[in-house]
Amino acid sequence: MKTIATIIEREFVTRVRRRAFWLGTLLGPALVFGLMLFGVWAGEQAQEDVKVLVVDQSGLITRLEPRLGTWVPTNPTCFPERTHLAYRFSPEPLSDSAFLASDFDLMVQFDDAILQHAKAMMYYQRSPAVVTSGQISRDLSEAIERFRVKEEAALEYAAYKRLKTNVNLVGQDIETKDGGALGRGAIGFVFSLFLFLQLLIYGMHVMRGVIEEKSNRIVEVVISAVRPAELLAGKVIGIGLVGLTQFLLFSALGFVTTWLGGWALEAGGWLTLPGAAENPELAALTPDFGTWLASRAELSFLLDVNWGLMISATILFYAAGFALFASMFAAVGAMVEQESDAQYLMLPVMVPLMASYLIAVFAIQNPEGWLSIVASWIPFTAPVLMLVRLPLGVPWWEVLLSWLGVVATAWGVILLAGRIYRTGILMYGKKPTLKEIWRWVRIS
Amino acid sequence: MVRMASGAAVEVRAAHKSFSGHVALHAVDLTVAKGTIHGLLGPNGAGKTTLIRMLAGITSPDSGRIGFFGEAFQRKHIADIGYLPEERGLYKSMRVGEQALYLARLRGMDRKEAAIRLKTWFERLDVDGWWNREVADLSKGMAQKVQFITTVLHAPKLLILDEPLSGFDPINATRIIEAIQYLRKEQGTTVLLSTHDMSSVEELCDAVTMIHQGRVVLDGQVPTLRRQASENRLLVTFGGPAMAFTNALGFDADLIEVSGDSQNGLSKASLALKPGVTVPDWLRGLSAVVPIHACEPWQPSMRDLFLHAVDGPKANPS
Numbered sequence: 001m002k003t004i005a006t007i008i009e010r011e012f013v014t015r016v017r018r019r020a021f022w023l024g025t026l027l028g029p030a031l032v033f034g035l036m037l038f039g040v041w042a043g044e045q046a047q048e049d050v051k052v053l054v055v056d057q058s059g060l061i062t063r064l065e066p067r068l069g070t071w072v073p074t075n076p077t078c079f080p081e082r083t084h085l086a087y088r089f090s091p092e093p094l095s096d097s098a099f100l101a102s103d104f105d106l107m108v109q110f111d112d113a114i115l116q117h118a119k120a121m122m123y124y125q126r127s128p129a130v131v132t133s134g135q136i137s138r139d140l141s142e143a144i145e146r147f148r149v150k151e152e153a154a155l156e157y158a159a160y161k162r163l164k165t166n167v168n169l170v171g172q173d174i175e176t177k178d179g180g181a182l183g184r185g186a187i188g189f190v191f192s193l194f195l196f197l198q199l200l201i202y203g204m205h206v207m208r209g210v211i212e213e214k215s216n217r218i219v220e221v222v223i224s225a226v227r228p229a230e231l232l233a234g235k236v237i238g239i240g241l242v243g244l245t246q247f248l249l250f251s252a253l254g255f256v257t258t259w260l261g262g263w264a265l266e267a268g269g270w271l272t273l274p275g276a277a278e279n280p281e282l283a284a285l286t287p288d289f290g291t292w293l294a295s296r297a298e299l300s301f302l303l304d305v306n307w308g309l310m311i312s313a314t315i316l317f318y319a320a321g322f323a324l325f326a327s328m329f330a331a332v333g334a335m336v337e338q339e340s341d342a343q344y345l346m347l348p349v350m351v352p353l354m355a356s357y358l359i360a361v362f363a364i365q366n367p368e369g370w371l372s373i374v375a376s377w378i379p380f381t382a383p384v385l386m387l388v389r390l391p392l393g394v395p396w397w398e399v400l401l402s403w404l405g406v407v408a409t410a411w412g413v414i415l416l417a418g419r420i421y422r423t424g425i426l427m428y429g430k431k432p433t434l435k436e437i438w439r440w441v442r443i444s
Numbered sequence: 445m446v447r448m449a450s451g452a453a454v455e456v457r458a459a460h461k462s463f464s465g466h467v468a469l470h471a472v473d474l475t476v477a478k479g480t481i482h483g484l485l486g487p488n489g490a491g492k493t494t495l496i497r498m499l500a501g502i503t504s505p506d507s508g509r510i511g512f513f514g515e516a517f518q519r520k521h522i523a524d525i526g527y528l529p530e531e532r533g534l535y536k537s538m539r540v541g542e543q544a545l546y547l548a549r550l551r552g553m554d555r556k557e558a559a560i561r562l563k564t565w566f567e568r569l570d571v572d573g574w575w576n577r578e579v580a581d582l583s584k585g586m587a588q589k590v591q592f593i594t595t596v597l598h599a600p601k602l603l604i605l606d607e608p609l610s611g612f613d614p615i616n617a618t619r620i621i622e623a624i625q626y627l628r629k630e631q632g633t634t635v636l637l638s639t640h641d642m643s644s645v646e647e648l649c650d651a652v653t654m655i656h657q658g659r660v661v662l663d664g665q666v667p668t669l670r671r672q673a674s675e676n677r678l679l680v681t682f683g684g685p686a687m688a689f690t691n692a693l694g695f696d697a698d699l700i701e702v703s704g705d706s707q708n709g710l711s712k713a714s715l716a717l718k719p720g721v722t723v724p725d726w727l728r729g730l731s732a733v734v735p736i737h738a739c740e741p742w743q744p745s746m747r748d749l750f751l752h753a754v755d756g757p758k759a760n761p762s
Contacts (some may be wrong), residue, residue, distance in 0.1 A: 006549045014537055093724075216533035221591070224500045224527040225550040426502070439464065 003226045008241070009233025011209065015242045024251050034096070048131050051086045053104045054079075054140070055093045058112035062089045069330040078143035085135055099123060108136060114144060131398040150363060184301050184391035191314050192360045192387035194247060199321050199383070200353055202243035203329040207342065209235055211332030219425045228422040232330055240322045244315065251311055262289030305391055311392055321383030324410035331417035334406055335432055336426030352380035363388045377402055379409035418443060452610035453478045453634035454499060454603055455511035461494055462506060468494040469505070470658040476602075476636055478649075481628055483649035483666075484638040485746075491658040492638050493530065493606065499636065500527040500604055505555055523552055530607045530638070532591050540590055541575035542694070544608045547594040558597065565593040566644060569619055584611050592620060599631055606638045621648060642746040652746070654753050662753045666746070673749055676717040677742040683735040686711055692733040696721045700752075714742050 001377035015021055028281060056062040056071075065072045071089040073079045079087045088188065093109050106128060110120035120140060149160045214218040222231055265271050271292040287295065291423060294300050328349045336342045359381060367388055376385035376394075382402045390399065423440035424432070432440075447571055454476040460542060461469040468491045476482040486492050497503045498510065501522040502757035514522075541562065548558035563725070566572040569589045579587065588611050596603060606623070609617045621644065627633040639645060645652060645666070652669065654662035677700075682689050683695065686702050689711070697715045704711040717726065727739055 003550055008544065010538075010546050014535075030683075212535075215484075216535065217529070217531040218533040218535060220502070220529040221527070221532055221547065221594070222550065224502055224522065224525070224529070225547070254675070426497075 001231045004230050004234045004237070007226070008238040011235050011238025012241050012245075015205070015239065021242070021246070021442060025246050025251070027255060029250060043420060048129070048132075049084050049086070050105045050128055051088065051103060052108060052136060053094065053099075053102075053107045054089045055088055055091070055107060055109040056393050057091060057093070057110065059091060059241075060114070060147050071142065075143060079139050082135065085132065085369055087139075094443065098186065100125065106136070115148065118144070135242075178360040184305050185364055185388065187301070187310070187390040188367065188391040189360060189364045191310055192384045193357075194250065195318055195321065195387055196353065196357045196384050198243040198247055198318060198358070199325050202239050202322065203325045203349070203353075205239045205242070206236055206326040207329035207333040207346075208339065209239065210330050210421070211336060211339055211342070214334065214393065214425050215337050223425070226427065229418055232327070232418060232421050236323065236326045236330065240319070240326060242321065244318060247314065247318065262293075265289060265292075310387070310390060313371050313399065314387060317406065320403060320406040320410055324406060324413055325353065325381065326415060327410070327417040327421075331420040331424070334421040335437065337428065341383065341431060353384075356381035356384035360384050360388050366381060366390050377405065379405045384404050451478060452476060452511065453480075453513055454636065455509075456495070456499070457509045457511070459495070459505040459508035459510065461491075461498070461503070467658050469655075471508070472655065472660055473659070473663075474653050476634060478634055479628060479632050480650040481624065481635040481637055481648050483645045484636055485640075485645065485650035485654040485662075485750060486656055490655045492655060495655070496527075496529075496604055496636070498527055498608055499602075499741065500529075523524070524601040526595040526598065526603045528595040528603075529607045531612070532588075534582075534587055534590065536580045538579055538580075540571070540577050540579060540582065543579060544590060544594050544597070548597050551598040554597055561597050561599075562593065565597060569593060569623065576757070585613060585616050589616065589620075593622070595628060596623070597635075599633075601634060603627065603633050604638075607640070608637065608638065609641055609644055617644075617727070624648060624698055627733060637646055642750060644676055645746045654750065656754050662749065669749060670709060672744060673744045673752075674742060676719070676724045677716060677744065678715055678723070678735060679740050679742040680712065680713050680715065680730075681710055681738040683710055683737060686713075689713060689722060689734045692730055696726055696729075710737060712745075714744075 019214055023024050054062070054073075061074050061078070062071045063074050064070075071091060073087075073089060088104070094104070094107060096251055099107055105124065108120050109123065117399070122128075122136075128136075136342070145160075148155050149155050149157050153160070163308075179215060197248040213222065226234075265341060266286075266289050269286055271289065272283065273287055273289050273292070290303065293303055329346075332342050332345045353375050356375065359371060359375045363369070363375075363385065366372065372385055375381040381404060386399060386402050419441045420437060423443075424437075449603070451580055452475050454474065456472060456474040459469050459472045459474075460467075472491070472495060474484075474495070484492055484495070496505070498505055499517075501517070501519065508683050511519075511739060512521045512655050515521070534547075538546070539649065545555060545558055548562070549555060552559075563572070566575065569592070570587065571593065574586065576592075579590075582590065595605070603624075605624070610622055612620060624637075625648070635648075637645075638650060649666055651665045651712060652662065653660055664672075678697075690699060690702075693715070695718070697717050700714045700716060702713045703713055717723070723739070727736065730736060
């Protein structure tokens with residue numbers, strides 16, 4: 001036991017004291033957040049300036065402005081000048097060669113058939129960004145809508161706007177009276193994503209550690225002092241604790257940042273309740289951060305999440321899942337002398353991990369679909385998937401059974417992987433065949 | 445528990461080990477007397493590493509017995525063993541002192557005790573001043589010294605050294621040899637030394653065991669072996685063609701090796717006289733045919749014994 005503690009200490013300390021660990025821990029979440037912001041920013045930047053020629057062959061939404069001698073929209077509010085979008089209008093389409101020679105990027109062409117099938121042709125040299133075509137589609141739709149409201153219903157457009165209704169579905173579980181499930185599904189995904197990353201990253205650490213000891217030839221010295229099983233256990237536990245430490249630091253960092261952010265918003269008086277613009281009484285109130293969160297429909301789920309349960313479940317499933325995957329990674333490491341040889345041997349470890357990630361991505365859409373439920377029972381995918389399901393409410397016995405399944409499987413895999421490890425770490429030279437690995441499992 | 449004959453540090457009896465059809469050790473016997481330096485010799489692939497790993501407790505024999513200071517070898521005994529494998533390394537990302545402490549603690553030593561002993565050993569082998577350096581900065585010889593220190597630090601009763609001198613320059617090799625001799629003399633350490641370096645065997649070893657193709661082909665005290673091997677052995681310096689000399693030998697002697705010297709036209713032949721042949725009579729007959737310049741008793745070196753045992757394992761010189 002004392003030697004295992006010594007090994008755990010080494011594995012833990014040599015990793016946690018590295019600058020890379022702290023950079024990853026502190027900058028990792030900042031980097032993820034920054035990347036998301038960058039994605040939004042880059043999406044905006046990607047929107048190039050586009051000149052569009054709108055060809056209204058039936059004169060539904062355009063008219064000739066006699067003073068200017070050009071065609072303009074009947075209702076200019078439909079086609080506002082936008083940062084990246086400039087409209088010109090014409091009743092006549094350009095010929096292909098004329099369009100190519102012109103400085104127009106797009107030509108949108110329609111006649112009165114648009115009133116039946118609501119379709120317009122868009123000609124281009126280079127297909128436009130989705131944002132751009134979406135913008136054009138919305139502008140054109142509004143213009144056609146205005147035309148039809150006026151011509152076909154003899155209605156004020158403002159009145160039509162008032163009548164028009166978009167029904168939103170607000171979900172609530174009939175048993176748990178639980179709303180906000182979708183937002184909490186996203187929280188579950190965030191937790192499962194972290195778990196997946198920790199299993200993968202620190203599982204690879206275990207594999208690299210085994211390969212390092214083997215290729216460094218220190219392993220023979222070490223196992224002349226301790227049993228291979230002790231070395232493996234110490235290594236897996238030590239590195240597992242590094243991943244756990246990082247997860248706890250992430251959580252602490254998340255809470256502290258949210259708390260500080262909330263405090264800053266409160267202190268700055270930037271928090272207003274919805275409807276404050278119309279209601280001076282509401283505007284007079286300066287809510288605290290919690291009240292403000294509760295008042296925002298898109299954020300209130302944050303208060304409904306049982307964070308304590310999520311974090312303790314993550315720790316438990318991480319512990320069992322890490323024992324399972326890290327011992328497999330260790331067995332792979334013991335079979336090879338350098339990491340590049342490990343590629344194809346890693347497949348049996350990577351497939352269940354990647355599968356659980358992919359199923360988790362699908363599970364955001366449908367967290368209570370059969371696929372995510374079944375995957376949260378299969379020991380190899382359960383750690384990641386149970387976390388996606390957990391915030392939506394899973395009976396405690398189901399969580400427990402699923403966890404025990406992971407533990408039992410981990411136990412079996414450790415026994416098997418331990419045998420491969422014990423023989424593999426002393427084998428040098430040619431790569432073992434599957435038949436040889438099977439013999440290691442049987443004889444040792 | 446099987447009681448083994450006392451007096452021996454290590455007693456291996458009829459050890460057998462095979463790996464997937466290949467027999468690595470075949471009924472190997474090995475006795476290492478307490479407080480001696482015992483050489484384990486043999487060509488590459490002879491089974492030395494397999495035998496050594498068994499003694500270090502890393503593997504166990506398929507059949508046979510291993511005795512350790514009078515008791516049947518058990519897991520608890522590895523605390524009394526220091527093992528320096530042939531292929532050895534250190535963790536690159538750790539500092540020298542920290543790593544030595546770690547390896548000492550794996551051997552069950554507490555941190556304080558280990559630090560004190562490390563200091564002494566670092567000074568003895570000129571590694572002091574390297575305590576806080578990264579292992580990656582060490583030269584090969586320096587790293588080897590650190591490895592040697594971590595092997596002997598817990599004052600093991602049995603030290604198993606596999607090629608301990610490889611990678612050392614002559615100066616540092618001498619330091620290590622002195623350290624090994626110190627351990628035997630001052631701490632009564634028994635040393636099992638596996639090596640290809642025959643000069644160090646002659647310098648250090650009290651006894652040797654040679655294995656070849658998984659079997660013991662030579663075993664005994666070094667002086668005894670050399671004396672036995674030098675019986676009836678002669679080194680003859682002669683002139684003229686080697687062919688004439690070989691023909692003149694007839695059935696009285698077996699030629700072991702002939703080497704010519706082109707400068708003075710003389711050749712040297714080492715040979716073994718057949719039993720019953722007396723040197724003066726034989727020489728008289730030979731010198732009538734071939735010009736003989738000198739004849740002296742031949743003392744084979746460990747290298748000669750090694751080559752002879754490997755080339756003709758059936759013609760065991762003992």
